[in-house]
Amino acid sequence: MLIGVAGMVGVGKSTLTRALAARFGLQLAPESVDGENPWLERFYEGGPASMRRWALHLQLHFLATRFASMRHIRAGGGSWILDRTWYEDAEVFARGLYEEHLMTATEWELYERLYAELLHSPGARPPRLLVYLHGPLDVVLGRIARRGRPKERDTDVAYWTALHRRYERWIAGFHRCPVLSIDVRDYDLVADPDAIDAVAARVRRRLEPELPQTELFAARA
Numbered sequence: 001m002l003i004g005v006a007g008m009v010g011v012g013k014s015t016l017t018r019a020l021a022a023r024f025g026l027q028l029a030p031e032s033v034d035g036e037n038p039w040l041e042r043f044y045e046g047g048p049a050s051m052r053r054w055a056l057h058l059q060l061h062f063l064a065t066r067f068a069s070m071r072h073i074r075a076g077g078g079s080w081i082l083d084r085t086w087y088e089d090a091e092v093f094a095r096g097l098y099e100e101h102l103m104t105a106t107e108w109e110l111y112e113r114l115y116a117e118l119l120h121s122p123g124a125r126p127p128r129l130l131v132y133l134h135g136p137l138d139v140v141l142g143r144i145a146r147r148g149r150p151k152e153r154d155t156d157v158a159y160w161t162a163l164h165r166r167y168e169r170w171i172a173g174f175h176r177c178p179v180l181s182i183d184v185r186d187y188d189l190v191a192d193p194d195a196i197d198a199v200a201a202r203v204r205r206r207l208e209p210e211l212p213q214t215e216l217f218a219a220r221a
């Protein structure tokens with residue numbers, strides 16, 4: 001059993017992923033952002049020139065890390081929740097960098113070839129459900145600012161605006177697994193941790209038709 005949580009940077013994925021993992025007793029697969037990602041700081045640190053310089057390195061890092069994590073998950077079995085999916089890496093971020101001329105056509109072709117191969121791996125079986133978090137750009141920008149990762153705070157708003165638009169387009173055409181879309185203005189886990197109950201109930205309702213003998217949730221519902 002695998003649930004993916006998807007959405008724009010800063011929208012609230014990690015916060016919700018942790019809360020759902022605790023609520024349902026799922027194992028959590030976090031993203032590779034801090035210590036073990038040597039490319040992210042370099043990517044952000046000098047505006048478009050740095051992005052161009054480090055885009056392919058960063059994309060290969062995320063792709064390799066995400067698929068390594070999926071191999072580990074599939075090998076171990078059990079019930080998992082993912083903080084972001086490989087679909088977003090490739091279809092939102094990497095494609096966006098290419099279309100905005102921050103990756104060359106040759107780099108994109110190489111990346112795409114590798115991604116197409118990885119999609120055939122057992123790790124790439126789609127999640128049972130994708131929980132898609134969305135909210136207006138100003139809400140998301142406010143959260144990025146408040147979270148306070150320095151390099152993100154200093155990144156031009158144009159980058160976030162384009163990414164936000166890409167996310168909206170991407171989810172509109174996403175059909176690889178069932179999607180539960182949640183407007184992040186509907187709950188506030190920071191001010192009210194009990195708000196997880198309502199969100200968890202929505203997730204459970206979406207999963208139940210597919211899990212008649214509930215392999216998950218029964219004990220904790």
Ligand SMILES: Nc1ncnc2c1ncn2[C@@H]1O[C@H](COP(=O)(O)OP(=O)(O)O)[C@@H](O)[C@H]1O
Nearest residue numbers: 009010011012013014015143147187188189190
């Ligand atoms: N439901 C929520 N209501 C209000 N603030 C939230 C909510 N979820 C997350 N936040 C805050 O927004 C910021 C970004 O959340 P985070 O979970 O790190 O987002 P993501 O993983 O999508 O980048 C954090 O400061 C977090 O405390």
Ligand SMILES: Nc1ncnc2c1ncn2[C@H]1C[C@H](O)[C@@H](COP(=O)(O)O)O1
Nearest residue numbers: 008009010031033059062089093094152
């Ligand atoms: N595939 C990616 N390409 C570029 N940047 C990425 C990718 N995946 C994640 N990121 C960045 C965006 C944020 O700065 C951090 C963490 O993302 P978040 O949505 O806050 O969990 O990594």
